[in-house]
Amino acid sequence: MRKYLFVLISVSFWWSITHAQTPVAVAGPPAPRLVLVISIDQMRFDYLDRFNPLYKGGLRQLIDKAGIFTNANYRHASTETGPGHSVLLTGSHPNHSGIVANDWWDPYLKRVVNVIDDPVQRTIGGEGRASSPANLVTFTVGDALKAKSPRSHVVGIGLKDRSAILMGGHRADAAYWFENAGGNFISSTFYMDAAPAWLTDFNRKRSVDRFAAKAWTRLIDDVALYEKYAGKDAIESERDRKDIAFPHPFKGVPPQEEYYLELRRSPFGDDIVLDFSLEAMKHHELGKDADTDILAIGFAATDGIGHNWGPDSQELMDQMLRLDGVLARLFAHVDSTVGLANTLIVLSADHGARPLAELSAEKGLPAKRVPPKVLESAVRTALDNRYPGVKNLISHFATDVYLNEEAVRQNKLDWKEVEKTAIDGLLSTGLVEHVYTHDDLRSLAPSSDPDLELFKNAFYAPRSPHLNVQLKRYIYVNSALGGTGHGSVYDFDRHVPVIFMGRGITPGRYADASGPEDIAPTLARILGLEFPREPDSRVLVEMLPAAQSAPSQTTNSHP
Ligand SMILES: [Zn+2]
Numbered sequence: 323m324r325k326y327l328f329v330l331i332s333v334s335f336w337w338s339i340t341h342a343q344t345p346v347a348v349a350g351p352p353a354p355r356l357v358l359v360i361s362i363d364q365m366r367f368d369y370l371d372r373f374n375p376l377y378k379g380g381l382r383q384l385i386d387k388a389g390i391f392t393n394a395n396y397r398h399a400s401t402e403t404g405p406g407h408s409v410l411l412t413g414s415h416p417n418h419s420g421i422v423a424n425d426w427w428d429p430y431l432k433r434v435v436n437v438i439d440d441p442v443q444r445t446i447g448g449e450g451r452a453s454s455p456a457n458l459v460t461f462t463v464g465d466a467l468k469a470k471s472p473r474s475h476v477v478g479i480g481l482k483d484r485s486a487i488l489m490g491g492h493r494a495d496a497a498y499w500f501e502n503a504g505g506n507f508i509s510s511t512f513y514m515d516a517a518p519a520w521l522t523d524f525n526r527k528r529s530v531d532r533f534a535a536k537a538w539t540r541l542i543d544d545v546a547l548y549e550k551y552a553g554k555d556a557i558e559s560e561r562d563r564k565d566i567a568f569p570h571p572f573k574g575v576p577p578q579e580e581y582y583l584e585l586r587r588s589p590f591g592d593d594i595v596l597d598f599s600l601e602a603m604k605h606h607e608l609g610k611d612a613d614t615d616i617l618a619i620g621f622a623a624t625d626g627i628g629h630n631w632g633p634d635s636q637e638l639m640d641q642m643l644r645l646d647g648v649l650a651r652l653f654a655h656v657d658s659t660v661g662l663a664n665t666l667i668v669l670s671a672d673h674g675a676r677p678l679a680e681l682s683a684e685k686g687l688p689a690k691r692v693p694p695k696v697l698e699s700a701v702r703t704a705l706d707n708r709y710p711g712v713k714n715l716i717s718h719f720a721t722d723v724y725l726n727e728e729a730v731r732q733n734k735l736d737w738k739e740v741e742k743t744a745i746d747g748l749l750s751t752g753l754v755e756h757v758y759t760h761d762d763l764r765s766l767a768p769s770s771d772p773d774l775e776l777f778k779n780a781f782y783a784p785r786s787p788h789l790n791v792q793l794k795r796y797i798y799v800n801s802a803l804g805g806t807g808h809g810s811v812y813d814f815d816r817h818v819p820v821i822f823m824g825r826g827i828t829p830g831r832y833a834d835a836s837g838p839e840d841i842a843p844t845l846a847r848i849l850g851l852e853f854p855r856e857p858d859s860r861v862l863v864e865m866l867p868a869a870q871s872a873p874s875q876t877t878n879s880h881p
Contacts, residue, residue: 353849354666354825356609357463358656359618359841361410361485362645363403363625364808365671366633367392367817373551373642380649381642384669388823389865391836396673397858398780399773399790401808401815403625404437405780406672406838407488411462411618413842413855415779420459421488426785427718429727434718438487440512447498447517447525448506455487455494455512462491463842464616466851469493475615477606479599481591485620485672495606500594502582505530507598520605530585530594531576537569538588540636541643552639559680559691559804560637561630566804568636587626589644595621596648600655609660614849619652620672621645632678632806633814666824666848670838673808674815679798689796690753697721697751697791697799704747705740709733715740721799722787723748744789753797758790775858776811820862828865836862 374385384390398405398415400423408414408421416422421437428435440454464476478490478497486497487510496513498521500506506525509517540548548555556567570588574580585591599619602608608615624641631637656665682689698719705715712733718724723744730740745757756773763774763781777790793799795812808815820836823829826848839859846853847861847870855861863871 353614355612355614355664356656356660356666357614357616357845357849358665358667359411359489359616360649360652360667360669361407361489361618361620362669362671362819363482363485363620363622364628364673364675365624365819366674366814367394367819369633369638369642370819373639376547376551376643377646378650379646380653381646383650383653384667384821384823387829388667388821389827389829389862390831391820391862392831392833394670394818394820394836394838394840395813395816396818397776397837397839399776399792399811400780401673401810403482403672404484404488407485407620408458409838410670410672411464411489411491411842411845412458412460413463413839413853413859414460415839415856417779417781418460418856420457420782420785422780422782422785424484427724427787429717429724432717438484440510444511445501445508446510446514447508447521448501448504450501450503450508451483453483453487453510453512455490455492458488458492462489463845463849463851463853464618465491465493466846466853467614467616467849470851471613473613475606475608477602477608477616478618478620479595479602480620481586481595481622482620485622486618489618489620496602498598498602500530500582500586500598502579502586505577505582518605520601524598524601528576529597530582533572533585533588533590534575534581535572537571538590539569540640548636548639552636553634555636557632557635557678557681559678560632560635561804562802563804566631570637586622587630589623589627589641591623591626592621592645592648595619596652599652603655603659609656609665621648628675629807630805632681633675634677634681663825666822666827668841668845669819669821670841671818674817675808676798676806676810676812676814678804678806679796682796687796688794690798692753692797692799693801694719694721694799697748697753700751701744701747704743704750708743709735709740720787721791721793723789723791725788741788748789748791753793753799754791755794756792758792760786760788763790773811822862822865826867826870828867830865832862832864834864836860
């Protein structure tokens with residue numbers, strides 16, 4: 323099971339060096355029985371306001387009754403799913419969590435490593451990738467809670483493995499996620515030795531197969547409403563440039579993987595996560611007694627839909643209306659079992675999304691969809707011209723560049739010169755704003771570049787690319803024919819909702835700057851846990867009762 327002595331040692335070492343302060347005294351309302359953390363993959367903040375008049379369910383409840391932070395932005399450069407989810411409950415930037423990207427190049431293994439890869443584990447409940455939080459070199463609020471209150475339960479669930487695992491942390495009772503191959507919810511030997519009967523039963527019932535041979539149609543049969551809030555349907559550069567208009571029939575039939583992939587790109591991906599979460603709540607007895615439990619759920623249909631049809635599509639609008647309903651069902655269930663009065667709900671997202679490049683170009687912006695090979699061949703050509711006959715100077719190209727340190731040494735080349743040659747190649751395309759090297763990111767020299775801090779927060783030397791590429795704002799590098807993505811430092815990728823609702827939270831809209839890294843230290847304050855925070859993060863005191871909002875006597879930040 324937990325074979326991560328090394329990780330635990332490093333975590334406890336880090337804990338000890340970052341915890342030279344007295345515990346925060348908390349005299350507020352009694353701790354909630356359940357902390358329900360909801361991550362909506364790729365939910366931009368503006369989705370909350372754009373469709374506000376249409377929400378009637380869970381999003382309505384949040385808008386009317388929650389503390390909403392209207393100016394919450396990620397403060398790291400790698401706005402991807404792994405890094406985003408790692409921040410939500412650790413409060414650590416990637417420079418302190420090691421989660422620099424969804425995957426990275428490992429120079430010793432000589433291959434790309436996924437953020438939750440753990441080859442010593444096996445899956446439980448179905449086939450899939452061997453996974454655990456081993457790559458997370460920090461800890462979550464759940465880890466701190468379990469240390470203080472061993473009877474507390476912590477469970478992470480997600481459509482995606484990385485959201486479930488990274489929000490759960492090292493001491494989670496379990497993490498479960500949906501696996502395309504086979505279409506089951508699965509877990510890992512990191513958490514358990516065998517599948518519990520309820521997990522086997524859930525998968526055997528095949529409720530995830532109920533959408534087969536159906537089509538995704540608009541929730542509300544009123545095309546004019548969709549045109550009013552989202553513009554026209556069937557934008558040419560959506561998805562594969564073919565499946566661009568409602569209705570969207572499902573391709574594939576269970577148990578074909580194609581069907582499960584379709585499910586992930588439809589609103590029903592959230593329904594299956596909800597169904598599973600309610601089942602898991604029951605069997606893990608979450609919120610059942612006075613010992614606070616944490617349930618973290620990653621809903622990811624918004625991400626699949628945003629990637630395919632973009633943030634301005636009717637499809638995305640429909641997804642938000644359906645998510646409103648999914649959250650209504652979730653909140654109603656929590657209310658009838660735990661009581662919303664005993665629950666603290668937190669909702670955020672792991673990153674935002676950029677508009678479809680072609681839609682931005684139509685507005686006169688210098689937006690372009692660029693295939694990755696344009697940048698890669700520019701770098702390779704520059705290196706070939708400067709070092710004729712020297713091969714393999716690039717270990718891995720993913721817009722960001724991993725150079726091959728071994729090849730540079732063997733050929734007795736000057737590292738700085740190799741870097742500069744590759745950077746010149748990247749800049750020669752006209753697509754690149756700036757390239758950050760390890761030296762840039764290690765430097766303590768003052769700088770007037772506001773993006774440098776975002777790249778520094780994303781920098782963890784053993785895993786970060788040698789060349790960290792900041793593309794120009796409207797440049798989207800991807801090999802797909804249509805659709806869009808995220809991953810940049812720009813506001814559309816960084817601005818997300820940060821919302822708290824429940825006991826002790828003063829409802830309202832709070833406009834002061836904040837970020838998802840503020841969630842964990844704020845939860846820790848509410849739960850009375852010792853917890854480190856980043857120098858640029860804060861406890862979201864404006865929504866807390868006076869007793870919890872008083873600053874602690876000693877600084878709470880990293881040394
Ligand atoms: Zn994501």
